[in-house]
Amino acid sequence: MSETKREHWSKLIAEQQASGKAVRPFCRERGIGEPSFYYWRKRLRKSDTVRFALLETAPADTGSTASALELVLRNGERLRIGNGVDAATFRLVLDAVRR
Numbered sequence: 001m002s003e004t005k006r007e008h009w010s011k012l013i014a015e016q017q018a019s020g021k022a023v024r025p026f027c028r029e030r031g032i033g034e035p036s037f038y039y040w041r042k043r044l045r046k047s048d049t050v051r052f053a054l055l056e057t058a059p060a061d062t063g064s065t066a067s068a069l070e071l072v073l074r075n076g077e078r079l080r081i082g083n084g085v086d087a088a089t090f091r092l093v094l095d096a097v098r099r
Helices: 003-019 023-030 034-048 087-098
Strands: 067-072 078-081
Touching: 003 034, 003 067, 023 034, 078 087
Parallel strands: none
Antiparallel strands: 067 078
């Protein structure tokens, strides 16, 4: 699989998800065939692996409400997770991000 095609479709799929639009109108607006969109979405989900990165910790900044953890997703988006989040909510967020 060509990396450029993979990146192209990953970006399109992320755009569709972020837009909140259904697949059909999104594809119609961009001139993309729905079957191609679904094919790539399925293919990328199968090949997606969870990758971990080394996290460096820094001393807590007690004067601010800084996030305890920040995840940087492949598409460049950042997910900040605060100190007070409970485990169940955290699991729901991770499940949503993995989809």
